[in-house]
Amino acid sequence: MIARVKSCGLSGLDGYIVDVEVDISMGLPAFDIVGLPDTAVRESKERVRAAMKNSSFAPPVKRITVNLAPADKKKEGPSYDLPITLAILAASEQIKAQNLGDYMFLGELSLDGQLRPVSGALPMVICAAQNGVKNVVLPRGNADEAAVVGGINVFGADNLYQIIKHLRGDEPMTPNTVDVASLFNVRSSYLVDFADVKGQQNVKRAMEVAVAGGHNIIMIGSPGSGKSMLAQRLPTILPDLTFDEALEVTKIHSIAGTLPEHTSLLTTRPFRSPHHSISAPGLAGGGTIPRPGELSLAHNGVLFLDELPEFGRDVLEVMRQPLEDGVVTISRVNGTITYPSRAMFAASMNPCRCGYYGDSVRECTCTPPQISKYVGKISGPLLDRIDIHVEVASVKYGDLESAEKTETSAEIKERVNKARQIQLERYKNDGLFCNAQLSSSAIRKYCALSAEEKALLRAAFDNLGLSARAHDRILKVARTVADLDGSERIHTAHLAEAIQYRSLDRKYWQ
Ligand SMILES: Nc1ncnc2c1ncn2[C@@H]1O[C@H](COP(=O)(O)OP(=O)(O)O)[C@@H](O)[C@H]1O
Numbered sequence: 001m002i003a004r005v006k007s008c009g010l011s012g013l014d015g016y017i018v019d020v021e022v023d024i025s026m027g028l029p030a031f032d033i034v035g036l037p038d039t040a041v042r043e044s045k046e047r048v049r050a051a052m053k054n055s056s057f058a059p060p061v062k063r064i065t066v067n068l069a070p071a072d073k074k075k076e077g078p079s080y081d082l083p084i085t086l087a088i089l090a091a092s093e094q095i096k097a098q099n100l101g102d103y104m105f106l107g108e109l110s111l112d113g114q115l116r117p118v119s120g121a122l123p124m125v126i127c128a129a130q131n132g133v134k135n136v137v138l139p140r141g142n143a144d145e146a147a148v149v150g151g152i153n154v155f156g157a158d159n160l161y162q163i164i165k166h167l168r169g170d171e172p173m174t175p176n177t178v179d180v181a182s183l184f185n186v187r188s189s190y191l192v193d194f195a196d197v198k199g200q201q202n203v204k205r206a207m208e209v210a211v212a213g214g215h216n217i218i219m220i221g222s223p224g225s226g227k228s229m230l231a232q233r234l235p236t237i238l239p240d241l242t243f244d245e246a247l248e249v250t251k252i253h254s255i256a257g258t259l260p261e262h263t264s265l266l267t268t269r270p271f272r273s274p275h276h277s278i279s280a281p282g283l284a285g286g287g288t289i290p291r292p293g294e295l296s297l298a299h300n301g302v303l304f305l306d307e308l309p310e311f312g313r314d315v316l317e318v319m320r321q322p323l324e325d326g327v328v329t330i331s332r333v334n335g336t337i338t339y340p341s342r343a344m345f346a347a348s349m350n351p352c353r354c355g356y357y358g359d360s361v362r363e364c365t366c367t368p369p370q371i372s373k374y375v376g377k378i379s380g381p382l383l384d385r386i387d388i389h390v391e392v393a394s395v396k397y398g399d400l401e402s403a404e405k406t407e408t409s410a411e412i413k414e415r416v417n418k419a420r421q422i423q424l425e426r427y428k429n430d431g432l433f434c435n436a437q438l439s440s441s442a443i444r445k446y447c448a449l450s451a452e453e454k455a456l457l458r459a460a461f462d463n464l465g466l467s468a469r470a471h472d473r474i475l476k477v478a479r480t481v482a483d484l485d486g487s488e489r490i491h492t493a494h495l496a497e498a499i500q501y502r503s504l505d506r507k508y509w510q
């Protein structure tokens with residue numbers, strides 16, 4: 001007898017339906033799984049057998065063949081335990097097969113029949129809903145994230161026996177629900193605030209612009225000038241997440257297994273600051289069971305690399321393409337997978353080895369070749385992809401002592417949110433969230449300049465020796481400055497501010 005049960009696999013960020021087919025026939029007792037299973041899937045035999053026995057079912061002493069279709073995609077991880085078990089029970093007529101048609105099942109089983117949470121539940125349930133599946137049964141630990149998906153009944157279960165009772169109609173479970181609106185009402189609180197940073201008005205302004213438009217930013221300054229301190233406060237002014245952005249972020253963290261248990265939706269922007277000892281795969285993603293790296297975990301949020309030149313050269317090179325395309329592509333034996341990585345990139349660095357090149361007080365002890373070697377670690381193409389360069393000067397004693405009230409993060413965030421709202425409204429038909437995501441054609445459409453501004457840009461181009469890439473980036477930043485100003489058009493002052501954020505590379509990189 002044959003039974004068929006639906007489950008789901010993952011390719012990159014998207015799910016695809018997997019049909020779990022089981023055939024039970026006479027012959028020597030055997031248990032085979034075919035359809036490109038990995039080690040974890042093959043080991044599910046032992047878990048399935050034990051879980052059945054310990055849930056008072058008898059594993060059939062016959063020839064069992066499990067096929068996971070489509071056969072050309074590699075099946076990874078332990079989430080097929082549950083569908084395989086149910087298909088075997090149906091094929092051996094211990095439960096009725098006709099009850100299984102409207103369901104998708106996901107979940108790892110422990111030997112005693114308890115269900116363990118799996119990673120990637122959110123994208124798999126989204127896939128189920130898109131394919132018209134009516135119900136999904138999964139481990140209770142995954143129910144909160146899955147319940148965010150509309151148009152499908154989500155049942156979180158503790159163990160196999162509970163599911164059987166539900167399917168038989170003996171003790172139906174009630175679907176899990178979440179109130180999505182209330183999730184967004186939770187205000188996050190931070191221990192740090194921009195009000196702690198005295199002076200540094202120009203850096204704070206540059207950060208506000210960067211955050212408002214999602215632009216990449218690099219801070220250059222001597223040790224102790226407050227670069228790390230400023231960066232730590234970036235999360236406090238990040239704009240609120242929209243529901244669509246939150247769903248993207250949660251999907252990635254669901255796959256990476258970094259979603260805290262009983263979390264429905266991540267509603268604050270991620271802020272990732274990996275140590276400089278990180279490897280290239282750690283940043284880009286990969287592994288035997290592919291996992292998103294830091295670049296993707298920071299999607300729709302911020303990736304901050306403190307002391308940028310300390311990172312390995314291969315690590316820095318691996319960032320170039322994702323920064324440009326907003327996706328990471330990982331090659332695997334059987335094809336490639338892509339993860340989104342549209343993060344705002346923030347970095348800090350000293351201007352030279354001793355740290356005091358260009359400092360107004362301390363003298364730099366580096367020779368010119370040493371300085372170029374140090375900044376040379378940041379290649380031209382990488383630097384080109386950073387829209388905003390800002391110099392952090394050592395804070396003046398007067399500023400430190402000053403009792404003058406400094407602006408709080410909440411005040412800055414309010415302006416940032418307003419500017420984001422303008423962008424969301426403008427790009428609502430383009431599927432974009434912020435200015436940093438504009439393509440070349442969109443730039444021509446939304447960042448048009450009049451003759452006066454064009455002349456200014458041309459002059460800057462000739463004087464600063466800018467690249468074509470810098471041209472587009474200046475326009476995007478100018479668009480953000482105008483949005484912060486509530487201006488429909490980009491005026492000279494907006495453009496001039498954007499150009500000024502590109503003028504530092506000449507000082508340090510030539
Ligand atoms: N503008 C400032 N206002 C208040 N404290 C500051 C300021 N700049 C630096 N500091 C103090 O100096 C310390 C060192 O700053 P840090 O961010 O570690 O510098 P950097 O990362 O540039 O080497 C901070 O922890 C803070 O106590």
Ligand SMILES: [Mg+2]
Nearest residue numbers: 227228229306
């Ligand atoms: Mg530091």
